[in-house]
Amino acid sequence: MSVRHSEVRSGAYYDSVVLMQLQRGLAELPGVLDAGVVMGTAANRELLEESGLMTEEAAQASADDLVIVVQAQDDDAARAALGQVDSLLKRRRSAAAQSFQPRSLDGAVKQMPDARWVLISVPGRYAADVAREALTLQRHVFLYSDNVSLQEEVELKHTAREKGLLVMGPDCGTAIVNGVGLGFANRVRRGDVGLVAASGTGLQAITAHVHQLGGGISQAIGTGGRDLSDDVQGITTLQGLSLLDRDPETEVIVLVSKPPSADVAARLLSVAQGLSKPVVVYFMGQPVAVRQAGNLHFAFNLADAADLALVAGFPDITDLAPPGSDAPQVQPQGAYLRALFSGGTLAYELLLGLQNVLSPIYSNAPLRESQRLENALRSHGHTILDLGEDQFTQGRLHPMMDNELRIRRLRQEADDPETGLILLDVVLGEGAHPDPASELAPVIAEVVEQRQKPVGVLLVGTDEDPQDIEQQAARLEEAGATVYQELSLAVEEAVNLLASSSPVETGPPVSLEPFSEPLAAINVGLESFYNSLRGQGAEAVHVQWRPPAGGNEKMMALLAKLKAQQ
């Protein structure tokens, strides 16, 4: 037998540490079996219900109410426990106010003018106001709080960008600035790997792996999970990439995110391609069809991203090869790729490999509708054609047998001033044309010599194929084509010749100074983050923050109204 008593207090603010400690304090009292102390949101009431701690009174609570439930052996014990609530709350408060602490951000800045960083972990509905104030005071913001609206995020980040400041977050769990972890962060060796991450434990897992593998971290910049959305457009990520590219301690950059918006991903990679350092990219949930494209290295999971970060700094053997038969003999004059493929799967994999690094890209066999080529007979932007598609094969031999359509199209693309590179596949073997090079090589020679368009050929076949692969390759190369036997090499050429990089800066660059001087920070919210900063040897000041009007919603509305009228 047990009894359950509850109490609901409306309109008062308690931070989550206070709630946790009150709950633990109650649970330890004599005769108490279990206790629940939560703000009365719908989700929390469901959790109480699930824990067998619901009462009639608690069921009526609203989101702003503090709900206290005690399950005890008998009524006396329950009543006694609830009678202790105030003294338990008081004990907690006096423990916190041990030293002199400012009561406002403004006061904290006066107390520690060198602090360039403000850590904010107050409840979401107050967080944007605190962040706004920090930016006004010309401080970088680490915004741990969640439940900040998207609109507020966009507004804060625009303001920050204009001022050359960073807003990491909202909902940013982690960062490492000049060796000091902010929020949740693993202690790791200093080193030459810099991270920008729209993913908290993703950043932690990668930094921990890099450390375990013997590497180290220069800076790790969190952005919050929504930074790569269409609304935010990667503002913080772009600032971070610029910063790491300029940072002399950083040799390799790692960019990690849960699935970004397709547009933002393309934009980011275009910027990343323009950086002077190798960039390891892990876009979770996106297929990795090529491992490397120019300075970009694509990872397929967190551990792999850490592995790549440690090898990406070393130039690939293929990068060291002297320019020769492998380098295109002419320089492109147009900007766009035109791939005229006979193999549907090869065209598909080419599109998979290039869709994030060449933009805009279209195909008659697209991966998503926005990539669909309006008229398959006319190329547009970067175009990847599957000439084995039904449209091209009605009453006609497959292009692996009959080169006629491809030859016409080759000439058409060569005539297009927008064409910068033409890629073909040539698939040898049984059933295929007995000598494709004999028909394609003369046209390729014409395209390369007369129109000055580089041509690459992906040659699929074996030394046992009836066409003699060596001879086919030689003939195509003599005509001026670059011949590849692996798709990833063709991708590499396309990227090297055609990838256009976007400038990284979209506002005044964030100064490197706060990343190289000893960290000093102001903490508003969870005291444990302050303790962690001090424990790491950083200078820090904790603000004795209380919400305006003690968190009373009605009073807050009234204050806001008065302020607006001033």
Add this chain to the structure above:
Amino acid sequence: MSVRHSEVRSGAYYDSVVLMQLQRGLAELPGVLDAGVVMGTAANRELLEESGLMTEEAAQASADDLVIVVQAQDDDAARAALGQVDSLLKRRRSAAAQSFQPRSLDGAVKQMPDARWVLISVPGRYAADVAREALTLQRHVFLYSDNVSLQEEVELKHTAREKGLLVMGPDCGTAIVNGVGLGFANRVRRGDVGLVAASGTGLQAITAHVHQLGGGISQAIGTGGRDLSDDVQGITTLQGLSLLDRDPETEVIVLVSKPPSADVAARLLSVAQGLSKPVVVYFMGQPVAVRQAGNLHFAFNLADAADLALVAGFPDITDLAPPGSDAPQVQPQGAYLRALFSGGTLAYELLLGLQNVLSPIYSNAPLRESQRLENALRSHGHTILDLGEDQFTQGRLHPMMDNELRIRRLRQEADDPETGLILLDVVLGEGAHPDPASELAPVIAEVVEQRQKPVGVLLVGTDEDPQDIEQQAARLEEAGATVYQELSLAVEEAVNLLASSSPVETGPPVSLEPFSEPLAAINVGLESFYNSLRGQGAEAVHVQWRPPAGGNEKMMALLAKLKAQQ
């Protein structure tokens, strides 16, 4: 100056080789500048237009009409060329009929009763009928033709399955049976890698890579691109997997496809997990978050699939490790995974890694809506929970700081008879709980010892973290948990303990005999495929096929009507 003349012939059938040769013949005549010979489909008329070969007459043609256009120096040359059409067509016909060839499939079977295979490459609208006849004659079908309806494909494959026969295709470009390439196929060494592919040039590229790497191919089975759709449900793929699993020559199986339906993918992998051999899986365009799960190896591109095929046969070093602290100390009694994670990204990557290998799988942070857990407070099937989601953190500390919710949930899952394995993440470092093991270990011990549920912990941290990672790991292990420092190892355990394999057979198994005896085949359609078979030393007979009623649609309809009335 040039002139353009055209001629339209209605209602007659010509195969695509004839059309190509007529076009070439015309283009070589004196005074002819260009020629176009096509069936008058909308797509082909557009192509004529694009090539500058359109005439008023040709613009009026319909899909069943043969359109002949000649561009010449003058009217005389054009007229003369068109006057040659009939003799050019005749020349072609007499060249083809060199030897005695049967005029029907039935006749071919009588001529070569040992032929177990029928290759069909007639136009799509006739192809299903020919395939149906081949199945009735108890022959395997290689169906190169495209433009066969989905409904016909389903019907043909159901019929074939009941008879223990394969229908590779429609739109199947390639296969290798007992060393002989069907359709388009590269010549490769015999070896121990067997393929099942819903992708033509994908299969070719992988077999060619395997050959170039020194390996060889046992059998390569094409299925047609739609086999893994919801409609067809992978009938041919499943037959192929069963066949390769039973085939004594095959040591490693490669399964490759353009993106399959999610349901079919899950079904297939469940079957693949039950096979006795390693299976390399390349589902194009799907993210690869783990490289290995049980006997499955996931590839990220075609070349990688070939690489994996050659190493997948060798047991991994971790597979050789003796069971010890790494093996779970209790055997699961329930069937389902319950992952209670504090790190959103870690939960996300776990779901990415498991979504295709454990089914059904749900989450409060799903990758797609069909995975959404209806009520986050109650697990269902395999469940991956992100306890850092908003629902769980309103007015509450993050689960990386406060273990209370996780502990309650741990007990809840332990009480659920459906629970087979519980996975937790424990993230160490700054900001996180100072000693998570002290709170979690006692509950884990209770779950492992009293409820006999295995518990795995993904431990993220470094040797410099304030919590002392060694001690944390030791404490968790003493409590009975298996501790992993990499997510892929946790995935591996979940798969080993919980993955349920489905039986592979869905009809009488396809006999291995036709795959081990010298290939003999009947060819209906493109003569070049017959020539290729003979060139490879296979026995073959070519059918002098003509469509019913000479391809005249009205006559065909009349014949069908008469037949139905019989």
